[in-house]
Amino acid sequence: MTGRIIGTGACIPTLVWDNNKLAEMVETSDEWIRERTGIARRHIEKERTATEMAIEAAQKAMESCAELKAEEIGAIIVCSIAQEEVLPSVSCQVQAAIGAENAFCFDLKAACSGFVFAYNTCLAYMNMGLIKNALIIGVEKLSTITDWTDRSSCILFGDGAGAAVINACEEEGAMMMKCDGSRGEVLTCPAGSTLLMNGQEVFKFAVRSVPEAINEVLAKKMLAKEDVDYYILHQANRRIVESVAKRLGEPIEKFPMNLEEYGNTSSASIPLLLDELYRSGKLPKGSRLIMAGFGAGLSWGASYVTV
Ligand code: COA
Numbered sequence: 073m074t075g076r077i078i079g080t081g082a083c084i085p086t087l088v089w090d091n092n093k094l095a096e097m098v099e100t101s102d103e104w105i106r107e108r109t110g111i112a113r114r115h116i117e118k119e120r121t122a123t124e125m126a127i128e129a130a131q132k133a134m135e136s137c138a139e140l141k142a143e144e145i146g147a148i149i150v151c152s153i154a155q156e157e158v159l160p161s162v163s164c165q166v167q168a169a170i171g172a173e174n175a176f177c178f179d180l181k182a183a184c185s186g187f188v189f190a191y192n193t194c195l196a197y198m199n200m201g202l203i204k205n206a207l208i209i210g211v212e213k214l215s216t217i218t219d220w221t222d223r224s225s226c227i228l229f230g231d232g233a234g235a236a237v238i239n240a241c242e243e244e245g246a247m248m249m250k251c252d253g254s255r256g257e258v259l260t261c262p263a264g265s266t267l268l269m270n271g272q273e274v275f276k277f278a279v280r281s282v283p284e285a286i287n288e289v290l291a292k293k294m295l296a297k298e299d300v301d302y303y304i305l306h307q308a309n310r311r312i313v314e315s316v317a318k319r320l321g322e323p324i325e326k327f328p329m330n331l332e333e334y335g336n337t338s339s340a341s342i343p344l345l346l347d348e349l350y351r352s353g354k355l356p357k358g359s360r361l362i363m364a365g366f367g368a369g370l371s372w373g374a375s376y377v378t379v
Contacts, residue, residue, distance in 0.1 A: 073199045074245030075191060075206075077355070077379050078140065079237035080347035081132025083125040083211075084334075085117035091227070098223035105227045110310025114230030114335035116215045122155035123162045125233040126211040127169040129343070133207065133235035134170055136350075140237065145172040146203025147194055150179045151186030151339035153261070153368075154213045166209065175207070183259070184306045184367025185249070186210055186339030191238065191363065192247045192375050198240035209235040210339035219266035228308070229267070230335035234343025241378065246293035248285055249373035259368040278312045278366050283319040285364055285374035293376050297322055299360055302349070306365040307331035307341035316364075328354075338367065355379045 090113045091102035105111055117125060134142060150163040163177035182189040187210045194206040211233035218229050258273045282305065290297065303326055305313050310331060317324045330345050337344060342363055349355050359379040366372040 073195070073240050074243050075195055075198065075238040075377050076241040077236050077346065077350065077377060078239045079133045079137030080343065080350040081129045081134070081136060081235045082344050082347040083128035083233040085115040085231050087116045087118055088113050089116055094227055097220055098226060100223045100227060108311070109228060110329070110331055111227065111335045112332045115232055117213050117231040121157070122152055122211045122213050122233070123157065123165050126150055126162050126166050126209045126235070129211065129233040129235035130166045130170055130207060130209055133237050137237050140205060142170045142172040143174050145175045145205050145207050145237070147197060147206040148172060148175045148177040148209070149190040149193060149206065150209045150211060151182060151190050152179060152211045153181055153183050153338060154217050155211065162211065166207070172207065182339070182371050183369060184308065184336070184338045184341070185365035185369065185371040185373050187342040188363050188365035188373040188375055189249055189371070191377065192249055192373060194238055195245055195247060195375070204240050206238045207235060208238060208343070209233060210341070210343045212338045212340045214267070214336070214338060217261055217266050224271055225267055225269050228336045230337050232334055232337040232340045232344050234340045234347050236343050236346055243378060244293070245376055246289045247373070247375040248288045248292070250281070250285070251369045251371045253369065255370045256368070258370060275309065275312060277370055278308065279315040279319065281372045282316045282364050282366055282374070285372055286316070286320060286362055289362055289374045289376055295360070295376065300326065300362055301359045302361050303327050304342055304345055304361050304363045306367065307334065307345060308336045
């Protein structure tokens with residue numbers, strides 16, 4: 073059994089900070105940021121809470137698959153590392169807002185691997201016959217935990233929320249997840265503080281682990297690379313995506329990107345990209361996708377999903 077995307081939604085902050093705005097805050101330039109990361113702008117949320125953003129993305133995702141009733145959703149998982157409230161969980165608040173009264177709900181924290189880990193978790197429940205439909209949301213207000221005086225990290229991050237409704241389908245799935253807690257110091261955020269990152273180490277980890285993860289999923293699924301329509305990677309850095317494409321020997325056109333517009337939105341980056349592609353008609357029924365996430369923990373994972 074695998075997951076089929078039957079609806080998507082997003083909540084995108086209207087406030088936009090381009091690279092020139094950051095150049096007023098720290099010693100950097102539009103040219104440096106574009107060249108090293110591919111990022112041109114990021115969206116910043118100043119008014120809504122993460123919960124409000126998650127609800128908006130969830131409502132849009134549910135509207136996009138109107139044939140599915142909210143009561144048919146069996147699970148709601150929200151991934152976030154930057155949310156205001158401790159309790160109740162964001163996912164329970166989403167449940168109340170959309171009336172998904174039969175869903176069990178919990179929040180999951182796996183940083184930039186969050187969406188893939190949440191999807192894989194749903195697949196496990198689907199394979200156990202526990203649920204048929206799930207709503208997965210990635211929501212981040214990274215601007216609240218970014219050190220806006222640190223030029224080596226503040227240029228990367230942005231805010232946003234993305235959601236996907238997943239339906240269990242009979243096709244066989246394939247997934248992988250891994251963590252290396254012994255290397256956790258590479259990307260940290262102490263309570264009440266800001267993100268601290270060794271950028272070069274994260275970069276090296278990503279370009280090595282992501283192709284391995286994708287190859288593992290392709291092998292488990294016995295899927296040839298030619299049969300993959302798109303690789304949906306966590307949007308961290310254009311050079312990371314390009315390096316993964318090269319190592320896999322796949323054309324860069326199969327790696328859609330939107331990091332130029334949003335920067336790195338952690339667990340929201342994959343569902344934001346899915347929503348963009350889904351709404352623009354680039355994911356026709358039957359599309360075969362491999363998603364891959366990576367980040368703090370260290371954690372990484374990949375999974376097959378269809379449309
Ligand atoms: N503007 C201008 N110069 C900057 C800068 C900025 N925003 N940030 C760093 N620099 C400088 C450094 O001080 C350094 O100067 P020096 O050579 O005089 O010491 C130089 O640029 C090179 O720094 P370096 O850290 O080697 O750059 P890099 O090519 O590794 O790029 C990142 C830095 C952060 C963009 C890159 O490492 C990266 O994207 N890593 C992955 C991070 C990531 O994706 N994290 C989230 C994962 S989920």
